[in-house]
Amino acid sequence: xxxxxYLFLLIFLTAFAACSNDDDNSVKANxxxxxxxxxxxxxxxxxLKGYYYYSTFQDNDKLLTFDYYLGNWTGATFAxxxxxxxxxxxxxxxxxxVSGKGKIGxxxxxxxxxxxxxxxxxxxxxxxxxxxxxxxxxxVYAYNCMTxxxxxxxxxxxxxxxxxxxxxxxxxxxxxxxxxxxxxxAKYASDSDTPSKDWQWFNLGVLANAVYVQxxxxxSDKGDHGVNTSTYFCLDGITLNQK
Numbered sequence: 001x002x003x004x005x006y007l008f009l010l011i012f013l014t015a016f017a018a019c020s021n022d023d024d025n026s027v028k029a030n031x032x033x034x035x036x037x038x039x040x041x042x043x044x045x046x047x048l049k050g051y052y053y054y055s056t057f058q059d060n061d062k063l064l065t066f067d068y069y070l071g072n073w074t075g076a077t078f079a080x081x082x083x084x085x086x087x088x089x090x091x092x093x094x095x096x097x098v099s100g101k102g103k104i105g106x107x108x109x110x111x112x113x114x115x116x117x118x119x120x121x122x123x124x125x126x127x128x129x130x131x132x133x134x135x136x137x138x139x140v141y142a143y144n145c146m147t148x149x150x151x152x153x154x155x156x157x158x159x160x161x162x163x164x165x166x167x168x169x170x171x172x173x174x175x176x177x178x179x180x181x182x183x184x185x186a187k188y189a190s191d192s193d194t195p196s197k198d199w200q201w202f203n204l205g206v207l208a209n210a211v212y213v214q215x216x217x218x219x220s221d222k223g224d225h226g227v228n229t230s231t232y233f234c235l236d237g238i239t240l241n242q243k
Contacts, residue, residue, distance in 0.1 A: 025242040026132055027058040031083050031107040039086040043068055051126045052079060052117055063129065063240060079117035083109050092150065094140040095232040102133040103199040108236040110139065115226065118213035129240040130208040134200040136165060137183045139232035146186050146229060148194045154221055154228040159181040161188045161220045163195065163229055168209025185233065199236065213238050
């Protein structure tokens with residue numbers, strides 16, 4: 001009898017799990033097979049805004065629109081968002097994920113917030129979708145800033161040091177906040193701690209009423225011009241829930 005009860009329970013749990021998967025109303029932004037140049041998305045066009053040329057790009061399914069900035073100077077790099085399939089963990093100032101790969105597939109996002117370039121994406125159909133969350137990772141550059149003294153003015157972290165990313169949701173006007181939430185990519189309780197080298201799930205459910213989601217970086221290591229630690233970080237598997 002006990003064996004039969006166990007068998008019935010196993011069948012029930014299997015059926016329940018199958019139903020749960022069928023009822024999953026979430027979708028993920030898909031970046032796979034999108035075009036890159038030397039491993040990164042680059043757009044040399046756009047509209048000049050201050051020091052940067054501004055443009056946007058979308059994921060394959062056009063769920064989200066990402067802000068992209070290219071500096072108006074020789075050797076300029078991007079700000080805002082780009083995407084990459086880079087596995088470069090050897091170059092000290094690489095913006096690639098410190099794990100050397102994406103969480104979901106080969107392609108993932110790199111973010112670079114600055115005081116001139118809000119790092120945000122837009123949910124294209126907020127009447128149908130709400131933000132759920134995403135995977136987040138330290139970049140190689142940020143990790144090296146926190147673990148060595150080789151990237152002045154950044155300083156090696158010690159007990160009490162931290163590095164966190166804050167997400168703020170905004171309504172359709174782009175200025176009215178609906179809430180904020182943060183995640184630590186490094187939080188030192190002792191001098192021997194280290195930053196995260198893994199992809200972490202960043203729950204953005206509290207921003208469910210947002211049309212825009214903006215990301216900002218804060219660090220305990222600051223100077224006259226703001227955060228000294230590199231502000232590159234990586235995102236993957238941005239997930240939306242269907243209403």
